[in-house]
Amino acid sequence: xxxxxxxxxxxxxxxxxxxxxxxxxxxxxxxxxEGPVRQxxxxxxxxxxxxxxxxxxxxxxDADGSLRLAGAGTTLARPDGTATYQLASxxxxxxxxxxxxxxxxxxxPNLPVQQRIARALGGELPExxxxxxxxxxxxKKLSKRHGxxxxxxxxxxxxxxxxxxxxxxxxxxxxxxxxxxxxxxGRLAVDAIAAMPDEExxxxxxxxxEVVPALRGARxxxxxxEYARLVVAPERTALGDDARLTLERFxxxxxxxxxxxxxxxxxxxxxxxxxxxxDLRALRVxxxxxxxxxxxxxxxAALPRDEALERTS
RNA sequence: GCCCCCAUCGACUAGCGGCCUAGGUCACCACCCUUUCAAGGUGGCAGCACGGGUUCGAAUCCCGUUGGGGGCACCA
Numbered sequence: 001x002x003x004x005x006x007x008x009x010x011x012x013x014x015x016x017x018x019x020x021x022x023x024x025x026x027x028x029x030x031x032x033x034e035g036p037v038r039q040x041x042x043x044x045x046x047x048x049x050x051x052x053x054x055x056x057x058x059x060x061x062d063a064d065g066s067l068r069l070a071g072a073g074t075t076l077a078r079p080d081g082t083a084t085y086q087l088a089s090x091x092x093x094x095x096x097x098x099x100x101x102x103x104x105x106x107x108x109p110n111l112p113v114q115q116r117i118a119r120a121l122g123g124e125l126p127e128x129x130x131x132x133x134x135x136x137x138x139x140k141k142l143s144k145r146h147g148x149x150x151x152x153x154x155x156x157x158x159x160x161x162x163x164x165x166x167x168x169x170x171x172x173x174x175x176x177x178x179x180x181x182x183x184x185x186g187r188l189a190v191d192a193i194a195a196m197p198d199e200e201x202x203x204x205x206x207x208x209x210e211v212v213p214a215l216r217g218a219r220x221x222x223x224x225x226e227y228a229r230l231v232v233a234p235e236r237t238a239l240g241d242d243a244r245l246t247l248e249r250f251x252x253x254x255x256x257x258x259x260x261x262x263x264x265x266x267x268x269x270x271x272x273x274x275x276x277x278x279d280l281r282a283l284r285v286x287x288x289x290x291x292x293x294x295x296x297x298x299x300x301a302a303l304p305r306d307e308a309l310e311r312t313s
Numbered sequence: 314g315c316c317c318c319c320a321u322c323g324a325c326u327a328g329c330g331g332c333c334u335a336g337g338u339c340a341c342c343a344c345c346c347u348u349u350c351a352a353g354g355u356g357g358c359a360g361c362a363c364g365g366g367u368u369c370g371a372a373u374c375c376c377g378u379u380g381g382g383g384g385c386a387c388c389a
Contacts, residue, residue, distance in 0.1 A: 006389060066387055075387045085389045109317060109384040132319075133382075141382095170326085170338090176319045177382050184325065184339050190352075217351035227350095280348055292350050 002096055003035035008088045010040070024151040027161050037096065039088050046083035049091035049121055050076065058120035074113055090114050094123040102173065105130045132177040148182060158222030159185060160204070162192040190219050207232065211302040213263060214294035227294045231302050234289035234311070243282035247312040249273060250283055254312075259305050266300035286312045 003025075007013050018036065025032075039046075050067055053059040059067045059076055067077035069086075076087040083091070093101065108130045118125040136142045148154050154164055166188045171178055193201065198212045204221055207228035214231050218224035239247070253269045261269070273280060285291060287299050287308065300308065 009388060012388060062387090064387085068387090078387045080387090082387095084387065089389085104383090105318065106383055107389085110389095111317095130318080130383095135382085137324085167325095172326090174319095174325090179324065181324050181339075187339055194352080219351070223351095274348070278348095284349065290349095294349095295351080296349075 001032040001034070002037060002098065003032040004037045004092060004096070005035075005039065006085060006089060007038055007040045008046075008083055008085055013040075020152065027155060028151065028165055029161060034096075037092070039083075039092060042088070042092065043082065045095055046077075046088050046091055047081070049087060050083065052121055053087070053117070056120040056122075058117065069113065069117070072113065072116075076117075086110070086113060087117060090117040090125065091121060093126050094118060094121055098126045101126050101128045103128065103130060104133050105177070106133065129173060130175075131173040132175055135177050135179045137180055137182055142180065148180065148185075154185075158220035158225070159189050160192040160196070160221055162195070163188040166192065186219055189221075193218060193221070193224060210260070214298040214302045216298070217295060230288040230290050230293045231299055234287070237285050237289045239282055239286055243279055243286065246273065246278040246280075246282050247286055249276060249278055250312055251309055254300075254305060254308055257305065261301045263297060263301050266297040269300060270297045283312065 005018055005021075007018075022036070050059065053067070053076060054061070058070055060070050062068055062079075065079040065081075066075055067087075068075055074086055075084050077083050092098075107128075111125075111128055111130075114128075115125045134142050148157060148159075151164070155161070163185060167181075167185050170184075170188075194216060196204070198209055201215060201224065202209045202212050205215065205225040205228050207215070207225070211228050211231045215224040215227050218227050250269070250273060253272055257265060257269070270280065273283065280296060281291065284293070284296055284299070287296075287303070288294070293299070303311075
């Protein structure tokens with residue numbers, strides 16, 4: 001597996017583009033054996049290929065000095081002598097001993113041209129497989145408008161890398177274009193978060209390990225982060241007098257219990273409150289400042305005694 | 314306009330001439346569980362784009378139509 005950066009056109013190279021690409025690959029956990037090989041650093045090899053193409057009668061010199069594929073008109077080299085993608089990629093495929101290329105179907109029309117160039121260079125093009133393109137949920141070309149239009153955007157939206165990989169694996173190499181299925185991706189994110197070891201999940205949302213059980217129901221890392229915030233640093237909320245009884249009863253149950261509750265002990269307290277007709281919603285709001293969030297028992301288990309009592313007093 | 318790909322439930326797919334009354338997963342709907350949201354359990358809805366062939370037999374092979382996509386750069 002060779003990572004090659006096809007940067008033959010300086011005008012189109014984006015500042016930081018390569019780093020962003022590398023970062024995405026690393027995040028996804030996709031490694032490579034060689035590279036990155038930059039085509040911009042292989043001008044000498046490309047010049048050699050031009051000579052051979054000229055010698056084989058494959059290329060013709062234009063009036064302005066550019067090199068064109070005989071008969072077809074495809075440009076192989078610019079007037080300044082730099083190779084275009086068509087020539088450079090074929091020459092490098094051959095030079096690097098590439099055996100297989102997997103690329104999007106937008107490249108399909110290039111196949112016959114590149115096979116022709118490869119033969120003129122005295123070789124044979126690697127085996128090429130084309131796959132369908134990823135479309136937006138509306139069946140149209142993926143764009144910024146859809147959101148989730150790039151790997152880094154998916155990461156920012158809180159999808160775990162494992163979920164994105166699982167989705168890609170599921171897709172395989174479709175022959176036709178494929179619509180991005182956000183719901184499916186979300187489902188895989190739930191599974192991926194559920195499968196994460198405590199330490200990893202804690203690190204991913206920058207939260208203490210004790211709160212991890214409270215994060216388990218989250219559907220995205222963003223949501224998990226929000227859950228963690230509700231446990232660690234909730235907003236203070238004023239509760240009405242009708243909540244008083246439940247909170248007092250909670251205090252009576254919590255005070256004699258250990259500093260940290262096991263999940264069984266936490267569940268037992270919830271069960272007890274439930275049995276006496278306690279207002280669990282009020283307890284939730286007192287503890288997390290929100291009506292919705294992590295499972296109540298897991299919140300109890302994530303808070304030390306004094307903190308829990310303080311929030312409910 | 315010209316060239317090239319593709320076509321199964323809403324989505325992603327399994328299917329390579331008889332195991333197809335078309336299977337799975339997600340979504341959706343109902344119910345169960347649960348005094349939050351998820352998760353989990355049970356059940357349900359729903360599809361071979363259309364028209365012709367070939368064959369004893371077609372989702373599967375052939376032709377056409379329609380639809381979708383890609384390409385037609387001194388971009389990659």
